[in-house]
Amino acid sequence: MFESLPPGLLLIVGGLLALVLRGTLRSAVLLALPILGAVQLWWLPNGYTINWQPFEGYLFEIVRVDELSRVFGYVFYLAAFLSVLFSLHVKDTMQQCAGIAYAGSGVAALFAGDLITLFVWWELTAVTSVFLIFARRTDRAYRTGVRYLVVQVLSGVLLLAGALLHYGDTGSLAFGKLxxxxxxxxxxxxxxxxKAAFPLLNGWLQDAYPESTATGSVWLSSFTTKLAIYALARGYAGTEILIPIGCVMTVFPVFFAVIENDLRRVLAYSLNNQLGFMVVGIGIGTELALNGTAAHAFAHILYKSLLFMSMGAVLYRTGTVKASELGGLYKSMPWTATFCIIGAAAISAFPLFSGFTSKSMILTAAAEEHHPIVFLVLLFASAGVLEHSGIKIPYFAFFAHDSGKRVQEAPRNMLVAMGIAAALCIGLGVFYQxxxxxxxxRVPYSPYTMSHIVTQLQLLVFAIAAFVILQKLHLYPSERRATILGADWFYRRPFPALAMWSGRMISAAQKGFVVATLATLRGGGRVLRKLYAPPGPLGEPWPTGPAALVAAILLVVYLVSVYV
Amino acid sequence: MNSTNNDDRGSITPKISAALEQWDGAKLLRVLWISCAALVVAGLVFDLHPHFGYEEIPLFHALFGFGAFVVIVALGAALRFVVSRPENYYEAHNGTEGAGLPEADLEVEPETGQPEDHLRV
Structure with missing residues (x-):
């Protein structure tokens, strides 16, 4: 019976259960669910499927377990466990239910064997995760949440439309290589x-994640984007256009991260950059590259959660994550500072940390497939990672100039969650087998060759030297309070303005139409009255069809301009 | 260390604080310069199995890391002129049209009155 449940469903049920449970019991149940889920996954063999045929001709593969979904499944459960632990002190039922249900739908989507099942879970991740943004309970978070939801649902609608068209073409709904x-x-x-935050489609990521609660962004950072990476790896491995797309993704966020003041937004840019490495791996598409993508997603979820956790802890204690207002926090939050440095070292891919054992695989794959420019771009982006996540995050939050803030260290549950994540960051760097x-x-690969270690250390250490020298020369840009425009600008400014404008045009046209019609009626009225004396058809009230259509258009314009 | 005295996480916490305190400044820099020197030597001594022609430039990765960092910071700083807006950019113009104010119009006063030079390294 245990194995006949779709993986992930346990967490979704748990989310509903958490609605009614209270206190320690709720905490215990929430902590136990990801562990139970992981045990269930361990139980299920590769090749295990659950099929459902509601009617002739439609076969839904609700569950399909294989190597690719398994590795993502384990790390999703791990991330869910850490996120529960990190947010254990939160007394907000909405967040706890939404978080665990979100993780559950993410897991369930990984094991969807057909496109319609994928669509269902895909949309559920959107609907459940938006509550983690609403949970901030500010007007700004509400608006951000609605924008986030519109974009996420749009992704789902495109998936559904694509799936149906694909079914029309091939007669198959199977989610395999597309x-x-x-x-x-x-x-x-x-x-x-x-959902993978391709260039120009990435606005929602930097818009929404930093607006979530201190604990919510930890949940958010783990599932949605990595589900998309999994889906790309499943459906589009070896699709060459992914290589340039991934390269752009690794590079452009780097520049934004330099000047962004909100440290959680810096992490969102950094997340985008890391996804770029994975997308490049999928585009290269060799077995080594796909292994690299999966390994990097695994390692990434852990160090990215750790970094979001450390910034969440800072936000929780100080009320801000603006670099311009922080600094010197290592004095009062030494544990958080230490864990953050470990996360920073892991994302920067220092040898002995998890980023090194995973990212080097993608770089090696690029080299083996003879992509000299791609290799160079990835090296450049690696220096960028060091800049924003390796140096900027820990340096401006915990060191730099002392902001004078003296706060308590993070709550114990936060520290334990960060501690486990930090241990895993080192653990996967040392015991990567x-x-x-x-x-x-099954591809033989060894990360610790002399060439890998020396070249990577050269890159990182000399980049740090550049930072030190730029600081000494006062050339490193100081942190300033500002809004840095990103891709979300397009749908936050010109689009609503355009909608308002077209709304006005439509109502003007409507007015003109009515005036013209009335004039025509008045002019032709006499003739018409002769032709169609009451109760003729034109003697009836104004037709409702066109009026309803105009009203519907106006309503859509209104909704878009108000909510987007 | 006073700030951590009322902490309930045992005596190791102040030690971590102290260690972090010790490791800033000159000590850290010394480690950095020694590592740079060691890596230069290692780069020249070991065969690093270059995949591409450009990797055969001596110390390519070191030079590239240094150069990339400088370029990233420079381009990032330049990007500020294009995409930086006042902090309340979206709120101030909610539901209205018109471009945001240029950044210079909203130069924010330093919050804490800290000296501009905030280098610890």
Whole structure:
């Protein structure tokens, strides 16, 4: 009976259960669920499927377990456990239920064997996760949440449309290797691309994640984007366009992160950059590259949660994560500072940390497939990671100039969660074999070669030297309070303005139409009255069809301009 | 260390604080310069199995890391002129049209009155 449940469903049920449970019992249940889920996954063999045929011709593969979904599944459960632990002190039922249900739908989506099942869970991740943004309970968070939801649901709608078109083309709903080349498969690609934060489709990520609660952004950072990476790896491995897309993703956020003042937004840019590495790996598409993508997603979820946790702890204690207002916090939050430095070292891919054992695989794959420019771009982006996540985050939060803030260290549950994540960041850097054993392909690969270690250390250490020298020369840009415009600007400023404008145009046109019609009626009235004396058809009230249509258009324009 | 005295996480916490305190400034810099020197030597001594022609430039990765960092910071700073807006940019113009104010119009006063030079390294 245990194995006949779709993976992830346990967490969703748990989310509903948490609605009624209180206190310690709720905490215990929430902590136990991801562990139970992971045990269930361990139980299920590769190749395990659950099929459902509601009517002739439609076969839904609700569950399909294989190597690729398994490795993502384990790390999703791990992230869910850490997120529960980190937010254990939160007394907000909405957040706790939404968080665990969100993780559950993310897991369930990983094991969807067909596109419609995927769509259902895909949309549920959107609907459940938005509450983690609403939970901030500010007007700003509410507006951000609605924008986030619109974009996420749009991704789902594109997925559904693509799936149906694909079914029309092939008669199959199976979610396997798709590739580009038909409208349906292209739409699915865009749907995945929105959630994977492709360039220009990334606005929602930097818009929404930093507006969530101190604990909410830890949940958010783990699931949605990595689900998209999984989906791309499943459907579009070896699709070459992903290589340039991924390269752009690794590079452009780097510049924004330099000047961004909100440290959680810096992390959101950094997240985007890390996704770029994975997208490049998928685009290269060799077994080593796909292993690299899966390993990097695994390692990334842990160090990115750790970094979001440390900034969440800072936000929780000080009420802000603006670099311009922080500094010197290591004095009062030494544990958080230490864990943050470990996360920073892991994301920067220092040898002996998890980022090194995973990212080097993607770089090696790029080298083996003879992509000299891609290799150079990834090296450049690696220096960028060091800049914003390796140095900027820990330096401006915990060191730099002393802001004078003296606060309490983070609550114990937060520290334990950060401690476990930090231990895993080091653990996966040193004992990487268990992770490698989980990877989808059997490819011999050894991260610790002299060449890997020396070249990576050269890159990182000399980049740090550049930072020190720039600081000494007062050339490093100081932190300033500002809004840095990102891709979300397009739908936050010109689009609503355009909607307002077209709304006005429509109502003007409508007015003109009415005036013109009335004039025509008045002029032709006499003739018409002769032709159609009451109770003739024109003697009836104004037709409701066109009026309803105009009203509907206006309503859509109104909704878009108000809520987007 | 006074701030951590009322902390309930045992005596190791102040030690971590003290260690972090010790490791700033000159000590850290010394480690950095020694590592740079060691990596230069290592780069020249070991065969680093270059994949591409450009990797055969001596100390390519070190030079590239340094150069990339400088370029990133410089381009980032330049980007500020294009995409930086006042902090309340979106709120101030909610539901209205028109471009945001140029950044210079909203130069924020330093919050804490800290000296501009905030280097610890």
């Amino acid at each position: 590739g580009l080349g038909s409208l349906g498969r292209d739409l699915i690609f865009v749907a995945f691309g929105i 268990p992770l490698y054993a989980l990877l989808p392909h």
